[in-house]
Amino acid sequence: MHLPFPENVAQRNRLAELLVLAAQVEHDVLCQYLFAGATLKQNYGEGGVTYGQLEQMRRWKSTIMAVARQEMEHLGIVTNLLTAIGEAPHFDRPEFPAPASILPIDQESRLARFSERTILRFVCFEMPAELPDQEDAAYLRACIPDFDPNSYDAIYRLYAEVKRLLEAIEPPDLFIGPPSAQFVSAWPAVAARGRTPGKGAAPGSIYGFSLPEISDTKSATQAVDQVVEEGEGAGEHTPTSHFARFLAIHRELVATRASDPGFEPARAVVDDPRTSDLPGATTITNPATIRVSELFDLGYAVMMQLLIRMFAHTDESEEEVAVLESLAFFPLMTTVIRPLSEILTQLPAFGSNQPERAGPSYTFPKRIDLLPHRKAAWRNLGLQFALLERRGFAVADDLDNPEPVRPRLRLVAEQLSRIRLTFENAIGVEVTS
Structure with a gap:
């Protein structure tokens, strides 16, 4: 030895x-x-x-x-x-x-x-x-x-x-x-x-x-x-x-x-925007913008879960790792995270008549870590995609958002629906209620 x-x-x-x-x-x-x-x-x-x-x-x-x-x-x-x-x-x-x-x-x-x-x-x-x-x-x-x-x-x-x-x-x-x-x-x-x-x-x-x-x-x-x-x-x-x-x-x-x-x-984007107080950061107070920011935070958290699983896969097959890759990089990163980050810089950080704009917070979720059991990890990801879809359509239907961003929010919601269906087809389990 x-x-x-x-x-x-x-x-x-x-x-x-x-x-x-x-x-x-x-x-x-x-x-x-x-x-x-x-x-x-x-x-x-x-x-x-x-x-x-x-x-x-x-x-x-x-x-x-x-x-x-x-x-x-x-x-x-x-x-x-x-x-x-x-x-x-x-x-x-x-x-x-x-x-x-x-x-x-x-x-x-x-x-x-x-x-x-x-x-x-x-x-x-x-x-x-x-x-x-x-x-x-x-x-x-x-x-x-x-x-x-x-x-x-x-x-x-x-x-x-x-x-x-x-x-x-x-x-x-x-x-x-x-x-x-x-x-x-x-x-x-x-x-x-x-x-x-x-x-x-x-x-x-x-x-x-x-x-x-x-x-x-x-x-x-x-x-x-x-x-x-x-x-x-x-x-x-x-x-x-x-x-x-x-x-x-x-x-x-x-x-x-x-x-x-x-x-x-x-x-006119504020520095370090967040939906909750943190020393040195800027707290967003506009209710509609907070809902969009929370959707971004959830999408970022799910993307991190995908990346962690992709880089720390256990008994996944090559095909299953390829599914994680395809969802993490495209479409989630490209057609959800990026457009939401750009939309947030168009939304009011405070009052609707004030000039300051919000932005993506990139808040790192405290509970994100490697889920060690493959079957449970994939089931958990499916549940997160289902939640993302529901919240995506709720934000898209929110008439408190400025009219110019609503069509793009709708596209994000529709993309989240396609992602959820793609993932369900990949794992062979329906996770929606």
Whole structure:
């Protein structure tokens, strides 16, 4: 029987703690990016924008959504790393707002509308350890008093230590999780089409995701390199990195506002909206908006349950995991969560005649955790989909909501009905009364 050296066990424990932190960071920044993107105006009638500026804003939103999708991918990679070393997936994170001391990101975590300040915070999240481009360094020195990139590279340093530990620990003491428990992008998408990939099939892309199988030191460190290169860059000027993309948006935003002082790309969305009191957050008081926000919170909770089950599946078949995947990413994420987040930024936060708008809270439900028993877990998901459908139609029928958003709320409700039927057909059990 192989007995690991005590120092390897201590290093394993440290690695697991760092990966949990990394999962929290990826989930945290992901929500902030999605929130900011949802606050951008979408039509000329909202005021403060020209038609040309709307096209520029469309490109900004597309970039933010693309970065957010990669953050989802990074969360998946970190989850597979945890699984590979025999640890449990981790999807919990601090509530918004959270001070900089809570997570290793050197910045406060808060849900804030699109602005120069918000985008600059995102630039700092994705800051590399060094800035090889002197123009970038000069620009940031002009934007940030006493700027020092080493003061904003906490995420980079987090992954650097993860990689160092992956390389230091003996593989037999490290990669003890079953490979079949990982969610790898090669096989679920294929299984969803009724086929099984051949042995050694290369990872493909699910909805733009690339989740490689992690089985040894090489594949683990390559996965970490993928996260770092897509986020902070590869140690040189990388135009496609998250850092470079956000910095480009900030430059364009500053230039556009300088040429047009009346330019206002974002709706008047409050910071950190919630339906219940929390220190530092903004409590929504409009009754109709609260009902829409609660529908979003329930949809987000169900999506998290799907993701937890997908990444921590037990005795599910490949086809069953493919069902979880297809419901979590599309249509739930794309046709329910995203439209509701955008609708909320059009709804009054307080009185119907007041200018402040609401927004998605991304409130993390306290009771969400892995349900260990497959049959009960799937039954529970079915009940949640049934509740979502009922609440979706109740919100769609609510005449207290502004008339412009009602057709889209109706579409969300109809989509929730289709999702519930799809899930019932997949599990072969009717869960409606």
